[in-house]
């Protein structure tokens with residue numbers, strides 16, 4: 001190899017010969033830039049964005065490190081900042097520090113979770129972590145799971161497995177039952193599965209946002225009269241708008257009686273299954289056939305981090321396995337690309353594993369408890385004579401001044417979101433049953449009681 005090629009290698013890729021000093025100094029500098037961005041969050045607010053922000057595309061020649069660092073800084077300074085204590089809009093908490101390291105290590109390893117031969121240690125790590133999670137939530141010895149890039153994909157993995165398990169293939173009469181407050185991604189899932197919206201049947205919710213069991217039973221009976229074949233019922237463990245939990249015990253009994261696959265969308269609330277926090281309704285999760293858990297949404301595992309756990313790992317194998325003719329396989333070890341939709345996949349498991357190892361069960365519980373405490377503080381201090389509140393047992397609250405018409409909710413929420421943004425609080429504005437609401441998600445560990453008091457005062461809602 002010529003000297004010139006060696007030098008190029010040092011510049012473009014990590015060197016297998018040299019000391020990688022160039023990379024080390026770039027990593028130092030990047031860490032510094034990133035940490036400055038965290039430390040200066042107060043100066044920029046949760047959602048800074050300059051209308052003059054420009055995205056510069058690659059040119060004929062490569063750019064210098066100086067150019068690139070200046071562009072990195074501009075990118076950071078125009079990004080949503082989850083570390084800011086006023087970031088309360090969505091299920092996007094600050095990143096856990098060991099997860100940041102996990103992402104870096106995963107990028108450096110550049111292993112591929114498609115196959116054991118491309119990621120031997122990580123294949124075992126993902127398999128072991130899924131089994132550990134499965135045991136923790138009460139699944140038996142045949143359980144396991146697969147990671148996927150986000151809750152939507154985990155839910156999709158589950159639904160495809162459920163339909164395959166029911167032997168329905170692409171039967172146009174197949175039906176999926178979800179509550180009317182289930183996440184919008186189920187619409188996408190049914191489309192991807194070649195079904196249309198009439199195959200996605202919505203079950204009414206009660207005043208707490210939980211699936212109405214009587215309506216569920218009637219709907220199941222109606223489906224059998226109409227020859228619709230239900231391949232799964234989805235119970236939501238933590239709805240997006242108000243953190244409600246569907247009645248898991250009742251739903252699981254119905255599923256057992258009628259031999260229907262129960263999938264729990266625990267994208268938000270599933271992680272509470274690792275804690276002993278007494279959450280109303282969070283029991284019987286081990287009665288499910290599958291459950292989605294999204295550690296990215298509360299405890300700060302960096303995105304994306306989502307697991308699908310199944311009570312029988314064989315259901316995923318039977319559904320997705322095709323053989324991988326270009327891969328040398330080990331008889332006793334499942335290639336992870338054969339038990340889910342995704343083929344090539346980064347080792348997202350590292351940041352999950354490091355994050356969980358760093359926290360331990362005590363740390364996980366502390367983070368979850370703090371989210372619930374912040375939500376309770378908000379609920380205790382908001383003026384209930386003035387505001388309607390929508391909140392289940394989790395850390396999400398949607399609210400509105402009493403007595404507004406649907407049209408007035410539109411303008412009130414728009415005005416408030418903008419006013420609050422100017423005061424460095426970022427809330428979301430979901431639409432739900434024809435009205436707009438303001439929503440706070442209390443998953444931000446940096447938000448303290450005085451921030452919540454200040455927020456309520458800005459809203460003229462402090463009691």
Ligand SMILES: Cc1ncc(COP(=O)(O)O)c(C=O)c1O
Nearest residue numbers: 150151152183185238240265267
């Ligand atoms: C209850 C629920 N399920 C599924 C999803 C989809 O998750 P993702 O955006 O990670 O695909 C969300 C997103 O907020 C959610 O709240």
